[in-house]
Amino acid sequence: MSGVPAVPFDTDPSRYRHLRLETDGEIARIVLAVDEAAGLRPGYELKLNSYDLGVDIELADAVQRLRFEHPQVRAVVITGGLDKVFCAGANIRMLAQSEHWWKVNFCKFTNETRAAIEDATEHSGQTYLAAVNGTAAGGGYELALACDQIILVDDGSTAVSMPEVPLLAVLPGTGGLTRLVDKRHVRKDLADVVATRSEGVRGATAQAWRLVDEVAPPSRFADTVREAALAAAARSRRLPGGTGVRLPPLARQGSDDAISYPNVTADLDRAAGKVTITVRGPRDEAPADAEGMHELGASFWPLAMCRELDDLILWLRTNEVELGTWVVRTSGDAAAVTRHEQLIEATAGEDWLAGEIRHFLKRTLKRLDVTSRSLIALIEPGSCFTGPLLELALACDRQYMLDGLPEDGDEAGGPAAIMLTAGNFAAYPMANGLSRLATRCYGEPARLAKLEQETGRPIEAAEALELGLVTFAPDDLDWDDEVRIALEERASLSPDALTGMEANLRFPGPETMETKIFARLTAWQNWIFTRPNAAGPDGALRRYGTGQRAEFDRKRA
């Protein structure tokens, strides 16, 4: 995007402007104290702990570092660092001035961060608690909803609220509506009242309606929070042992037509509207045991590769919005990939680091699933699509696999092959709760069972096609043309129609709270974001704070 400064997603606590990360034994605190003057883009002030993408990048970083750098932490308290303010939600002026794609992308990232908080609670034994010390409005209350427990100060004035519909004519779109009814089991008619009452709900009523778990007067608030955090820590199933793994700065190098990291590169083709992402397999042999993995720390290939891929996905989503197709390739030694995965799989049940890497791979792959880009895997000789890297291919909308060897190619490595591992059936569930293979075989358990029998051996193109693991398997004569035409066709289609189509095809089968948030709730919010009643010059989002009431087209669609 020429003219607009690129947004980096990597940060660390020494650079935080908006929050403090404090640890004290088993308890950590994330204290929101947003710097009003440090918005990511010009044009708005981050008052009352309201947030923009820059704030959320710090929050996501803190959640991630707690899992890797602070393995002793077993409960995390999120609270507000301003007097009588927890968090006022997404900054309204920021939303009002943002382009549609920015709003949508911003909401996606914040939703992923909320999901990461729930993932840490469920899978890392780091239970999040919201200590709502003051105003929790809109996205502020939604942040609390992502926590396992919500403790509200009962001071006669502090309320939790969802003022989006009455004040802004948009939805509480960071999972709020879904979490009220599906997670907290708030009765749906009461949820309706909450979501239309701008002043929110206080104290005992908030507790009776299940909007919060506990209330405490100001004099007891700190103690109540501490007791709840200690109790959560005591219940935690966090695996013990070992010191943290420091996550050093990423070695990202960028030019106008490439972004590269040690294990991941992206070639940008602006004319064709596409990015070719290549993930490299490990250069070194896998360590023999968990101890070796800890010694390598952030340079252990699966962790290093995953950090780079995660960063690249976020970078491209925000900074390269006109590159609508991502071509996904791998190169390297498949056997080395599987040996790294085997070490993780063998130790994930007893070693916290192995567990964290597994879940991080899962979360990064989930980011791909909800990325609004067409994803095309090219499986060629020299690639290493197996284990976590096979998941990359399975996350794609289509898979093209070269059958045989290129006429003029290097034949040393033999034809392209993919390999299924045990991990492909269990380690990286999608948001729908199913593995990508189970999703691919949705409704066809016999096909899935057959695939399980094919684990652990190279599968070449003709067989992969027969097994339904790839979409097309052209030979060398057709490969170039068939791939080129597919990419050109894709690039010619409407970006919006593709986004909607992909969002509907990528998640067959069961739905979960997570798929509801990323698909149903997000789609409605996206729609509302395009409607004049919210985003038009006389709409509520634009008129908020001007003293003028919004003017609505009253037609119900």
Add this chain to the structure above:
Amino acid sequence: MSGVPAVPFDTDPSRYRHLRLETDGEIARIVLAVDEAAGLRPGYELKLNSYDLGVDIELADAVQRLRFEHPQVRAVVITGGLDKVFCAGANIRMLAQSEHWWKVNFCKFTNETRAAIEDATEHSGQTYLAAVNGTAAGGGYELALACDQIILVDDGSTAVSMPEVPLLAVLPGTGGLTRLVDKRHVRKDLADVVATRSEGVRGATAQAWRLVDEVAPPSRFADTVREAALAAAARSRRLPGGTGVRLPPLARQGSDDAISYPNVTADLDRAAGKVTITVRGPRDEAPADAEGMHELGASFWPLAMCRELDDLILWLRTNEVELGTWVVRTSGDAAAVTRHEQLIEATAGEDWLAGEIRHFLKRTLKRLDVTSRSLIALIEPGSCFTGPLLELALACDRQYMLDGLPEDGDEAGGPAAIMLTAGNFAAYPMANGLSRLATRCYGEPARLAKLEQETGRPIEAAEALELGLVTFAPDDLDWDDEVRIALEERASLSPDALTGMEANLRFPGPETMETKIFARLTAWQNWIFTRPNAAGPDGALRRYGTGQRAEFDRKRA
């Protein structure tokens, strides 16, 4: 809507312009032969069996009449009555010229009709088969997808296709994307190919990809269809016995501020943007047995009331789009309502008519659930909210119940009471597969179990509030103000934000193919319908057929 002729939804075969309904013993045929010149609105020609709302109203009527008027029918073949044309889908010029709310409302009705086809197959023993005798494009193929079996003529040219994304920059939005992967278990990468390939898929490939169930050459096509229909009829679990129940024209009377039927009235308050719907309980005692029900036929109160309510919902949705709040009331004898329901419940397992009425009530209540209007129930003395009418209240976003008697009211009938019946727990599942009570108690099985113990007795306001059956229970002193303020507040909110909010709060819990279609797929389609890439002056929908290519903003949102 002043200036626009109102659209009536009631018709009958003698008035059909676009299709023929033929019955021959156990087999019926719905033959699409759309009259090009008989579009519902001016400005387009219904070529190639393309459809508009007027065509779909006839289709919905045919599906309904087959269930009630032709109980002997056990299989229904849908086919095209034009040479080498099955159905070309929704008319593109009609879509291109339509207002946003019209497109959304049109798609909702067509989706309900497709769901009614699946409901007839699953619950009425009337199995639908699509005999695809020629072009089945877009909504045409989606109509086939709603059938239980698809038989495709294999003539070397006929294809099933979804050209919406490549040609029109919108989605196959009548359930197509969802039904491909969730119903027919088409592999998602193949579904991606289908949905981006404008020319579609023919013959053996269509069968191999599971897009159709069977192919037959032209010489064998008619026989293959007949054999499949006879086999489906032989498997049908249609309950035997009795002649059909004729559905006579509805006695709808309308003026500018009221619509009335014998059992249902609607008072329109344009200044306040609201409609007050009052459903009257039975005037007569329930018949003693199924025989008596058959004798009454369409005048049997549950059937008569349901037909009127269904018609009113459709009328208001299409013809009164600025009336954003529906207030739902009932009046009459609750005991008479329950006795009618008991007769249905007692005989639904053995009498086809009772079963059909039960499912019709279910479908009409489902229409309410997906209606983009705020629904507020007012429960007052003299009302009869029990059984199917209690479902009306539970379908609402909120329930207000008057506690005690109005100071100046008629005390003869005593204070307002509601009553739970067995039917409320099982007879009228929502699209999410749960009863409205189970949805209301989602995640709280103990609350639901407690409600089951309260079946069969009047429950007054204070207890209803305690049991979580109503939202608020003001007494006479507060009632008028509280209701007035609630309705005024509702009317002041953004129609779009309310639609999105209600769509997210009304369906806690599990998702089904049906909820995916009405929420996820529809929300994405609504979004795309607002985007310039589809609906703008240079968008694909507007430029289709002009020879000019659409111009796309390439930013991915």
